[in-house]
Amino acid sequence: MLIKTIFSGFGGQGVLSTGQILAQAAMLQGRFVTYLPSYGAEVRGGTANCTVTISDEEIASPIASEPEFVVALNQPSFSRFQNLLHSGGFLLYNSSLVEPAFVRGDIETRGVPITELAQKIGNVKVANMIMLGAFIAVSNLLAFDRMLKHLPDILGAGKAKLLKANQEAFERGYHFIEEHAHGD
């Protein structure tokens, strides 16, 4: 099994760090993993994206030519990256910012209002962790419990102050998908 996921959004939304957290979690769960950030002639305030590949065997290419999942945190990413998805692929988006007009008919989509959910926790900075929790719930790529347990190691001492909020956000996103099983 080899699954590629693109995380995308505005620079500053935590797109790259979300991808890195997923990659580290995969490593800690004994999987093969690669993380590839986009680089190139990007501008400040523009879009950022990264590709995380998780597999049970060695990974040939870290580039997502046809990803199974796209996580889009803003409108431009929503439009741009859904075109890369496999038929039958899954598009998870930030419904706080994205208006899901023009969606391909051959993919599944799911919106999560991460800004509103983060405000309820009391810290909009952890909106990306809500998305990551939701992503684990829809993808089943990694074991949720083990990932939650590894979060302190992954986030490290630098993020110790925000650990609780991050954990809470991660759990909130995961349970949001479970509670809204039918996309309502």
Next chain:
Amino acid sequence: MTKKLMYGTHAIGEAAIQAGCTCYFGYPITPQNELPEYMSQRLPEVPGGVFIQAESELAAINMVLGASVAGARAMTSSSSPGISLKQEGISFLAGSELPAVIVNIMRGGPGLGNIAPAQSDYFQATRGGGHGDYRLVVFAPASVQEMADLTFHAFDVADEYRTPVMILGDGMLGQMMEPVVMPKPRKGKKAAEKDYILTGAKGRPARLVKSLILDTKDMEEHNWKLVRKFKRIEERETRWEGYMLDDAEMVVIAYGTAARIARGAINRLRREDSNLRVGMIRPITVSPFPVKAIRDAAQTIKDFFVFEMSTGQMVDDVRLALEGQGTIHFYGRPGGVVPSARELGRSIARRYYQAIRKRKQ
């Protein structure tokens, strides 16, 4: 052994420090800037550590020469256009028989080209690159783990043979993150005494390190000496990896990022079609080139599929190794394009069945 998720560039930097590198000199260029950035942070923590962002690539490579002649383990890094600028210094290092590690994170070229991963500098790396009759030792890692392992090893090779050594990566290997187990120096292992370095002649005869040898007879002998040294390196340091060669009817030859994609293509092909018996020879040193491995394979295998992210450079070395035996198929994707395993697999499968049909006719 704990694994850590690291960028390719950072893995090179940390492995260099673990290998005892105390001097880094460089000038910024994408896609390798994370390496000098890492060294600027790490080297001040190392006893005797020196990091200098030089005023140019020329300055950087000559600072490496200076540090090396004083006995330090020194490194510089750049990407294709910047490596071109360093060639004079590399030639001087080779001529003066000075160890150094030079990292090239290749991008698309020629000229300024672009910043996407490519394998366009194979000729420059393996044929010396600078002027004069010399060869570089060139390692071509294919994963972040190998970037660490081969960088660590490169410092030993450079010192043992008194030669500049190049790590030939590309933008993809440099920018990606993968789990790495960092090589550590063996406890109690002491570096061999360098009997040529310039440390002040107090209490001993003066030494001279130079590449200027005006007497033609002496220069001729110096050139043959470099050749003998490279022969020794060839015998002892050539590295390659064989993959699924036992039953192979066709061998893919690829290095670095291209080899990763080739492995993916081979796995996919063999899973989908059990009649398709394809293996791979992956040069880990592209200079010295694993000639013997390819010649040995040619005793039973007739078809060789060379894949490079260039218009075809290593394919010349394969041709030289085969000396007219077998058939060479080539697939090249230059300019910073990284094809998927699926794309490469299609080309391999087509050539494979064409070759089988041809043999039956």
